[in-house]
Amino acid sequence: MLKRSAAVFTLALIALAAPAGTAEETVKSSCESRETVLSFLSKQYSEAPVAMGVSKNGGLVEVLTSGPGSTFTIIVTTPNGQTCMVAAGDGWESLASLPKTGV
Numbered sequence: 341m342l343k344r345s346a347a348v349f350t351l352a353l354i355a356l357a358a359p360a361g362t363a364e365e366t367v368k369s370s371c372e373s374r375e376t377v378l379s380f381l382s383k384q385y386s387e388a389p390v391a392m393g394v395s396k397n398g399g400l401v402e403v404l405t406s407g408p409g410s411t412f413t414i415i416v417t418t419p420n421g422q423t424c425m426v427a428a429g430d431g432w433e434s435l436a437s438l439p440k441t442g443v
Contacts, residue, residue, distance in 0.1 A: 371422040377415055378404075378423075385411045390434070405432040 372380075381387040387404040395401055398419040405412040412432035417423040 371418075371424040373421065374415075374417050374423040376423075377425065381413055381415075381425075385413070387411060387413055408433060 378389075381404055386406040388406075389402050389404050391403040393401050395416070400417040402415050402417070403412060404415065410432055411430055412428065413425055414427040415423050415425050
Protein backbone atom coordinates (compact mmCIF):
# COMPACT_ATOMS: atom_id res chain seq x y z
CA MET A 341 0.00 0.00 0.00
CA LEU A 342 2.94 2.33 -0.44
CA LYS A 343 1.27 3.68 -3.59
CA ARG A 344 -1.81 4.66 -1.53
CA SER A 345 0.30 6.40 1.10
CA ALA A 346 2.25 8.13 -1.66
CA ALA A 347 -0.98 9.35 -3.28
CA VAL A 348 -2.28 10.81 -0.01
CA PHE A 349 1.14 12.34 0.71
CA THR A 350 1.21 13.85 -2.80
CA LEU A 351 -2.25 15.40 -2.27
CA ALA A 352 -1.03 16.91 1.00
CA LEU A 353 2.08 18.32 -0.69
CA ILE A 354 0.01 19.83 -3.47
CA ALA A 355 -2.19 21.54 -0.88
CA LEU A 356 0.86 22.86 0.99
CA ALA A 357 2.64 23.96 -2.18
CA ALA A 358 -0.36 25.81 -3.58
CA PRO A 359 0.26 29.49 -4.28
CA ALA A 360 -0.30 31.75 -1.32
CA GLY A 361 -3.96 32.64 -1.00
CA THR A 362 -6.80 32.24 1.40
CA ALA A 363 -7.21 29.05 3.40
CA GLU A 364 -10.47 28.45 1.55
CA GLU A 365 -8.66 28.54 -1.82
CA THR A 366 -6.10 25.99 -0.59
CA VAL A 367 -8.82 23.65 0.73
CA LYS A 368 -10.75 23.89 -2.54
CA SER A 369 -7.65 22.89 -4.52
CA SER A 370 -7.31 19.60 -2.58
CA CYS A 371 -11.00 18.66 -2.23
CA GLU A 372 -13.69 17.39 -4.57
CA SER A 373 -17.42 16.72 -4.49
CA ARG A 374 -18.53 13.89 -2.19
CA GLU A 375 -19.75 11.87 -5.18
CA THR A 376 -16.33 12.15 -6.88
CA VAL A 377 -14.42 11.11 -3.73
CA LEU A 378 -16.77 8.18 -2.97
CA SER A 379 -16.57 6.99 -6.58
CA PHE A 380 -12.76 7.17 -6.59
CA LEU A 381 -12.42 5.27 -3.30
CA SER A 382 -14.93 2.64 -4.43
CA LYS A 383 -13.24 2.04 -7.79
CA GLN A 384 -9.61 2.25 -6.64
CA TYR A 385 -9.84 0.51 -3.24
CA SER A 386 -13.31 -1.09 -3.06
CA GLU A 387 -14.00 1.08 -0.01
CA ALA A 388 -17.47 1.93 1.27
CA PRO A 389 -18.70 3.92 4.29
CA VAL A 390 -18.83 1.97 7.58
CA ALA A 391 -19.20 4.79 10.13
CA MET A 392 -20.19 8.45 10.19
CA GLY A 393 -20.87 11.35 12.50
CA VAL A 394 -21.46 15.09 12.44
CA SER A 395 -18.75 17.37 13.84
CA LYS A 396 -19.47 20.46 15.94
CA ASN A 397 -18.91 22.71 12.90
CA GLY A 398 -21.52 20.77 10.88
CA GLY A 399 -19.09 18.68 8.82
CA LEU A 400 -19.91 15.07 8.00
CA VAL A 401 -17.03 12.79 9.07
CA GLU A 402 -17.00 9.32 7.46
CA VAL A 403 -14.81 6.25 7.70
CA LEU A 404 -14.63 4.06 4.60
CA THR A 405 -13.02 0.64 4.41
CA SER A 406 -12.85 -2.40 2.17
CA GLY A 407 -13.07 -4.76 5.15
CA PRO A 408 -11.19 -6.03 8.22
CA GLY A 409 -7.42 -5.95 7.88
CA SER A 410 -7.54 -3.87 4.72
CA THR A 411 -7.47 -0.23 3.65
CA PHE A 412 -9.39 2.64 5.20
CA THR A 413 -9.94 6.32 4.47
CA ILE A 414 -11.38 9.10 6.63
CA ILE A 415 -13.16 11.85 4.74
CA VAL A 416 -14.80 15.09 5.87
CA THR A 417 -17.56 16.81 3.93
CA THR A 418 -17.93 20.48 4.81
CA PRO A 419 -21.33 22.19 5.06
CA ASN A 420 -20.61 23.81 1.66
CA GLY A 421 -20.40 20.35 0.04
CA GLN A 422 -16.65 19.89 -0.45
CA THR A 423 -15.21 16.51 0.60
CA CYS A 424 -11.57 16.08 1.63
CA MET A 425 -9.61 12.91 2.35
CA VAL A 426 -7.93 13.59 5.70
CA ALA A 427 -6.37 10.20 6.52
CA ALA A 428 -5.78 6.83 4.89
CA GLY A 429 -4.01 3.64 5.80
CA ASP A 430 -3.93 -0.14 6.04
CA GLY A 431 -4.93 -2.72 8.62
CA TRP A 432 -8.44 -1.47 9.46
CA GLU A 433 -10.06 -3.20 12.46
CA SER A 434 -13.50 -2.49 13.88
CA LEU A 435 -13.82 -2.32 17.65
CA ALA A 436 -16.62 -3.91 19.61
CA SER A 437 -19.65 -1.69 20.00
CA LEU A 438 -19.89 0.29 23.21
CA PRO A 439 -22.70 -0.79 25.53
CA LYS A 440 -25.71 1.50 25.42
CA THR A 441 -26.36 3.42 28.61
CA GLY A 442 -29.82 4.33 29.85
CA VAL A 443 -30.42 8.03 29.45
